[in-house]
Amino acid sequence: DQQVKQNSPSLSVQEGRISILNCDYTNSMFDYFLWYKKYPAEGPTFLISISSIKDKNEDGRFTVFLNKSAKHLSLHIVPSQPGDSAVYFCAASGRSGGSNYKLTFGKGTLLTVNP
């Protein structure tokens, strides 16, 4: 039972264009969402997060949008750069069982930014 889904295993964009990575979730108890970037042989690096009380959060070139009614979030990267090429994980946490410290991850999307 996959509670966080990233349906696109890979995405390829041109340098300078927008990258849009999508994530869907099924558990309505999730109330905090995060995006991580991961290079091979390294741990995930935190990028940006959003609380369920917001529908948008922006940090430099990265913007996360949350649509609670659709249980959908997306990460926009503008403009995309070749160094952004990595696997991007969507993660969610919530007050299930009284604890919100467990992150549930999607399976990741491999982003390739072509020069």
Added chain:
Amino acid sequence: KAGVTQTPRYLIKTRGQQVTLSCSPISGHRSVSWYQQTPGQGLQFLFEYFSETQRNKGNFPGRFSGRQFSNSRSEMNVSTLELGDSALYLCASSRRTGQGGDEQYFGPGTRLTVT
């Protein structure tokens, strides 16, 4: 501020052996979580410790255990290793944000290979 450190970075063990992995969180972070990453299953939550107590646990067999020390350093142990335990084991330390969730910062991981 130093990041999350994990030792060792690489480990090769034989089926049936046991292994102990170590994690030092970011200074000031009191929560430590462990995750297993495999190509097929993605990132899966193992357990989380806070103030030397296990606060949350994932769906892994009892062969997987952990502990946290008074200085917040954590160890995880896997007994009676199986071939399927080959994975990247990631440790993350957490800080509470002001937005109702926790940001987890990951170490580089320990690559365990069971032969």
